[in-house]
Amino acid sequence: xxxxxxxxxxxxxxxxxxxxxxxxxxxxxxxxxxxxxxxxxxxxxxxxxxxxxxxxxxxxxxxxxxxxxxxxxxxxxxxxxxxxxxxxxxxxxxxxxxxxxxxxxxxxxxxxxxxxxxxxxxxxxxxxxxxxxxxxxxxxxxxxxxxxxxxxxxxxxxxxxxxxxxxxxxxxxxxxxxxxxxxxxxxxxxxxxxxxxxxxxxxxxxxxxxxxxxxxxxxxxxxxxxxxxxxxxxxxxxxxxxxxxxxxxxxxxxxxxxxxxxxxxxxxxxxxxxxxxxxxxxxxxxxxxxxxxxxxxxxxxxxxxxxxxxxxxxxxxxxxxxxxxxxxxxxxxxxxxxxxxxxxxxxxxxxxxxxxxxxxxxxxxxxxxxxxxxxxxxxxxxxxxxxxxxxxxxxxxxxxxxxxxxxxxxxxxxxxxxxxxxxxxxxxx
Ligand SMILES: NC(=O)c1ccc[n+]([C@@H]2O[C@H](COP(=O)([O-])OP(=O)(O)OC[C@H]3O[C@@H](n4cnc5c(N)ncnc54)[C@H](OP(=O)(O)O)[C@@H]3O)[C@@H](O)[C@H]2O)c1
Numbered sequence: 001x002x003x004x005x006x007x008x009x010x011x012x013x014x015x016x017x018x019x020x021x022x023x024x025x026x027x028x029x030x031x032x033x034x035x036x037x038x039x040x041x042x043x044x045x046x047x048x049x050x051x052x053x054x055x056x057x058x059x060x061x062x063x064x065x066x067x068x069x070x071x072x073x074x075x076x077x078x079x080x081x082x083x084x085x086x087x088x089x090x091x092x093x094x095x096x097x098x099x100x101x102x103x104x105x106x107x108x109x110x111x112x113x114x115x116x117x118x119x120x121x122x123x124x125x126x127x128x129x130x131x132x133x134x135x136x137x138x139x140x141x142x143x144x145x146x147x148x149x150x151x152x153x154x155x156x157x158x159x160x161x162x163x164x165x166x167x168x169x170x171x172x173x174x175x176x177x178x179x180x181x182x183x184x185x186x187x188x189x190x191x192x193x194x195x196x197x198x199x200x201x202x203x204x205x206x207x208x209x210x211x212x213x214x215x216x217x218x219x220x221x222x223x224x225x226x227x228x229x230x231x232x233x234x235x236x237x238x239x240x241x242x243x244x245x246x247x248x249x250x251x252x253x254x255x256x257x258x259x260x261x262x263x264x265x266x267x268x269x270x271x272x273x274x275x276x277x278x279x280x281x282x283x284x285x286x287x288x289x290x291x292x293x294x295x296x297x298x299x300x301x302x303x304x305x306x307x308x309x310x311x312x313x314x315x316x317x318x319x320x321x322x323x324x325x326x327x328x329x330x331x332x333x334x335x336x337x338x339x340x341x342x343x344x345x346x347x348x349x350x351x352x353x354x355x356x357x358x359x360x361x362x363x364x365x366x367x368x369x370x371x372x373x374x375x376x377x378x379x380x381x382x383x384x385x386x387x388x389x390x391x392x393x394x395x396x397x398x399x400x401x402x403x404x405x406x407x408x409x410x411x412x413x414x415x416x417x418x419x420x421x422x423x424x425x426x427x428x429x
Pocket of ligand 1: 011012013014015016017045046047048049051063065079080081082083086104105106107131132135303304305306309
């Protein structure tokens, strides 16, 4: 064990920062034994220095985050405060000062990753961000290192635990969306304002980071087509179940051509029950990777939570400490320009349902609208609802643009009272 410790400055000490301090206290000696790196937390920036923080010496705390960067005793900076500013400026300042940075900040990496990587390259120091996607699941390092030689075609994941929990409860307990959300909130899986999770913003940020790393192209969160789960109904899920599918919120990044042109989207989808991702239940996450040589891979685990996320941060810290010792840095990702494939061009099978007046001729009219837009129907189910009927369709592979035009035309029909959810259907192999 190298006697001189690597001194860590923390920006933030909440769920993740607090767990990291606990982990270093509990595992530091074993880590030093295994890796030769002895970590010591020497500065901790928080908003409120008066809050009780068990296990953290009050002398370490400061409300002045910039002072952690300039402190000459800090060798490595960990950013776990979240948000764009001041996190972004603090990270740039640390890199410029030659201090490696480890961050868990998906929001920041998904909006300013390219600039931050340039700053890290320019300074010749590490910027590591394993914890920013998939919490404790190793994803970034496998993609960047183990799979560096792969031509990755598609990355498809369940990357938000809150929505996966809600959809699991709707599937397994027959709960309605609002009931499952309330349950997730009472268990601490969902925030009081659940928008970032249930409307897919969190998953979109992660999809952007995964796409950037998998395809070496700068994809930002606003490039990602996004739909959430708040309109998914118990009826959608029951139908999916009868047809051999589960409904999951998927983040999908696909390489369309070597340009690179990249398709990136987050939306609820019907996934065949036989797909490996279909078995990912509760708040677990998993990412399914398809590469030209390696074939199919899946990485599964805890996508959030203080301790799992701190585990990923600690792994990065040890890596950064090694590099600091050897006087080098890992290469920052080289991100070229990505062309984003328009969602309109997606080719998929689709599930959709409409409520219509139950009278002769309606079905033929509806079928005519599909036909006029070149959308062919794979299966149809009809269910009576008093004077009305619900028609549930699964299409053959069609183009998103044509399916959206079909929906718009259906809404114009007198006989159609309501157009329900549209879900993309992942085809079984
Ligand atoms: N929690 C997870 O499961 C998870 C998983 C993956 C990634 N992440 C990411 O990790 C980061 C941290 O998440 P978290 O859950 O640990 O957040 P959190 O519990 O809200 O903690 C944030 C910490 O940062 C401090 N802070 C905020 N603004 C500050 C400022 N301007 N100056 C100094 N300190 C400031 C807060 O101080 P006070 O303690 O005084 O309020 C708090 O200690 C986020 O980027 C998040 O997206 C979290």
